Amino acid sequence: MSQAQLIVALAGNPNAGKTSLFNALTGARQHVGNYPGVTVDKKEGEARLDGQAVKIVDLPGTYSLTAYSLEELVARNYLIGDRPDVVVDVVDASNLERNLYLAVQLMELGVPLVIGLNMMDVAEQRGMKIDVAKLSQLMGLPVVPLVARSGQGVQELLRQAVLLGSQHPQWKPLNISYGADVDQGLSELAALLEGATPRQGLLSARWLALKCLEGDSEVMERVRENQALAGQILPVCQRLSEHMRATLDDEPESVIADYRYGFISAIARQALVLEREVRMDFSDKVDRVLTNRLIGPLFLLGVLYGVYQFVFWASKTPVEWFERLFGWLGGAVEATLPEGILRSLIVSGVIDGVGGVLGFVPLIMFMFFAIAIMEDSGYMARMAYLMDRLLRAFGLHGNSVISLIVGGGISGGCAVPAVMATRTLKDPQARLATILVVPFMNCGAKLPVYSLLISAFFAHRQADVMFALTIISWGVALLAARLLRSSLLKGSQAPFVMELPPYRTPTLKGLFIHTWERTWQYVKKAGTILLAVSLVVWALMSFPGLDAQQAARYERLAAQAQSDQERQEVANQRAAAELSATVAGRLGRVLTVVTDPLGFDWRTNVALVGGLAAKEVIVSTMGTAYSLGQGAKKSVDAEPLAKRLAASPGWTPLAAFALMIFVMIYSPCVATLAVIRRETGGWRWPLFAMLHHTLVAYLLALLVYQGGRLLGLG
Amino acid sequence: MQTISLRHLAPGQSAVVAKVTTGGELGRRLRDMGLVPGTPLKVIGRAPLKDPVEIKLRGYNLTLRNNEADHIIVEVE
Numbered sequence: 001m002s003q004a005q006l007i008v009a010l011a012g013n014p015n016a017g018k019t020s021l022f023n024a025l026t027g028a029r030q031h032v033g034n035y036p037g038v039t040v041d042k043k044e045g046e047a048r049l050d051g052q053a054v055k056i057v058d059l060p061g062t063y064s065l066t067a068y069s070l071e072e073l074v075a076r077n078y079l080i081g082d083r084p085d086v087v088v089d090v091v092d093a094s095n096l097e098r099n100l101y102l103a104v105q106l107m108e109l110g111v112p113l114v115i116g117l118n119m120m121d122v123a124e125q126r127g128m129k130i131d132v133a134k135l136s137q138l139m140g141l142p143v144v145p146l147v148a149r150s151g152q153g154v155q156e157l158l159r160q161a162v163l164l165g166s167q168h169p170q171w172k173p174l175n176i177s178y179g180a181d182v183d184q185g186l187s188e189l190a191a192l193l194e195g196a197t198p199r200q201g202l203l204s205a206r207w208l209a210l211k212c213l214e215g216d217s218e219v220m221e222r223v224r225e226n227q228a229l230a231g232q233i234l235p236v237c238q239r240l241s242e243h244m245r246a247t248l249d250d251e252p253e254s255v256i257a258d259y260r261y262g263f264i265s266a267i268a269r270q271a272l273v274l275e276r277e278v279r280m281d282f283s284d285k286v287d288r289v290l291t292n293r294l295i296g297p298l299f300l301l302g303v304l305y306g307v308y309q310f311v312f313w314a315s316k317t318p319v320e321w322f323e324r325l326f327g328w329l330g331g332a333v334e335a336t337l338p339e340g341i342l343r344s345l346i347v348s349g350v351i352d353g354v355g356g357v358l359g360f361v362p363l364i365m366f367m368f369f370a371i372a373i374m375e376d377s378g379y380m381a382r383m384a385y386l387m388d389r390l391l392r393a394f395g396l397h398g399n400s401v402i403s404l405i406v407g408g409g410i411s412g413g414c415a416v417p418a419v420m421a422t423r424t425l426k427d428p429q430a431r432l433a434t435i436l437v438v439p440f441m442n443c444g445a446k447l448p449v450y451s452l453l454i455s456a457f458f459a460h461r462q463a464d465v466m467f468a469l470t471i472i473s474w475g476v477a478l479l480a481a482r483l484l485r486s487s488l489l490k491g492s493q494a495p496f497v498m499e500l501p502p503y504r505t506p507t508l509k510g511l512f513i514h515t516w517e518r519t520w521q522y523v524k525k526a527g528t529i530l531l532a533v534s535l536v537v538w539a540l541m542s543f544p545g546l547d548a549q550q551a552a553r554y555e556r557l558a559a560q561a562q563s564d565q566e567r568q569e570v571a572n573q574r575a576a577a578e579l580s581a582t583v584a585g586r587l588g589r590v591l592t593v594v595t596d597p598l599g600f601d602w603r604t605n606v607a608l609v610g611g612l613a614a615k616e617v618i619v620s621t622m623g624t625a626y627s628l629g630q631g632a633k634k635s636v637d638a639e640p641l642a643k644r645l646a647a648s649p650g651w652t653p654l655a656a657f658a659l660m661i662f663v664m665i666y667s668p669c670v671a672t673l674a675v676i677r678r679e680t681g682g683w684r685w686p687l688f689a690m691l692h693h694t695l696v697a698y699l700l701a702l703l704v705y706q707g708g709r710l711l712g713l714g
Numbered sequence: 715m716q717t718i719s720l721r722h723l724a725p726g727q728s729a730v731v732a733k734v735t736t737g738g739e740l741g742r743r744l745r746d747m748g749l750v751p752g753t754p755l756k757v758i759g760r761a762p763l764k765d766p767v768e769i770k771l772r773g774y775n776l777t778l779r780n781n782e783a784d785h786i787i788v789e790v791e
Binding site: 063064066068094095096097098101126128251253254257258261283284287288291292293294296297385386388389390392398494495496497498499500501502 | 734737739740741742743744745746747748750751753758759761762763764765766768770772773774775776777778779782
């Protein structure tokens, strides 16, 4: 990478095809990071033009550049603070006017700008003809027509961007008129700001003045820091505001917006010709069916059910391959290494632990694939539309459905990105309620637990039981949200104003990239946190072990044994005694005092404690607990854990079901707790989630197990 | 010509935005999405529980709740 590497920032509305363009530009050369101090994803990648590397930074998708949302602030602060060489604004040609609203704001800021006029094919289908040369001339910017999905025009866009960026142009803020009153106010404020701001060299005084009139919270905060300046500026803003309210019955910021749209309309009138009116396009026709009062909800349920069937069907064979691979790996290590602590560490700690998790990667991958299809096709937004009224009844927000689904609402998500996704919720109380109930969803880490128990006890009804678990998790989440919103989190509702993007056939490339990104996040977690936790758990389950006296006793018994059968008997007893003597064994036994009424034995308790670190650990810990506890140290048993559980005394389908309910609801994992802490700004809510959720889980599992026994089910 | 709020438009009915009677966050969000005076719009439909409402404006589809639609005053023929 040369030092003079050009930086191109991609801006644009959500759904304008920014991601497609980013993928087309960078291919596989991309990575995801964070903007400093916040957890908004920062995607960066590298494009190549004539052998030269160009850095591409994908800004969050926004409709505007106000201080209204975190994404908008992040995008704006990146542009101002990092000053990329050139900005490409991805504009949806079929939705020109609204998309140009962001372009105008970028022009007001003055960044060196190239317009990527995307979805030219869609615009054409809708009977729109855009005069690109005219548009470019009117806006005074390079405009490149694109079909980012197919890659058409992408190289030309990059060429234009590099051409402009390599000239390192000065920022040239666009000056448009916002009407006589605002213009006069702007001049007054700009004169005051000219000499006063520390950012004066970088930002135009007029832009700052504009933001003051718009009541931009961030700029105003900076102004207030300088008391002398604030004393001059605030009265001007106030006077103008009062004047406009009196004369136009309107606020300056809405007048400014009206003039921006006026500017855009003037451009669109000259550059856009509607050749034929398409009264109802394909997307509207589909919507008539899919958001129909009767068909819509049924279709939604059908989609959810279809997703399970697909995921289980598609992942069955690869999951078996993974199981065999790790079984073989364990066997190979056993055959090479001498018996002892190292072999136990590698086989029982590392291979069993990580293998138990990675074995489920195909399942999680297909689930992410299904979620990506729903997102990329535009159906996810319809789900929010269909669900909003219902979710609002429980004190949530239509957008909560996205967090709930990412968190595992269709099973197979992760609470960590789901908690982060709640940032799109502007209603603080609904957001907090969403954050707190998202961990009830069946995340990808709980799937291995369900999968294990279902294949052991409900082998013939896999999809049905999974479906029931999903319905239960939604029921618990919604009821909990309702209770929270009428007790701890009382408060009003925030806006639900959302674009319903047109239905599109997702591109395979886009689906693969989305699936890969999320699967990789899961694998990374498995590879790092889980390896560490597996090792800690292995240590807890291996030490301190038997004391010398007891060990000597078993040695003696073994020596006295007459037959192989007797020797095996002694070995089993010894293994059980060893595990029982470890830290984990002792803790698990102590906990049986409270877990007996739920039907959990001490091994389950150990696994649940381990699961606090990450739910994936539950399966690996049970694997370790059973393989150690049953004296299987000599060889990794080919028999899967599921069969072993099914054959174990004390396990019944009812106990397994109670355990699944407990795992679904009890304390979020450490990673989720950490994110909740970061998102809520303190320890109060993560601690609440940990204790409250565990208590609810206990009560519900108790109800299931004892209730089931009363009904004669177990 | 008659002015009513967006809530009272029936599916399939067209109108032109006359005024947006709210400021603050909601007002800003509505403006960002292109709902400013003079904008033609059409009601596409309502969700199964009659709320939210789906409208078409500037060539794209937008959804908002009835209590938000109350703030959008439109002119109908």
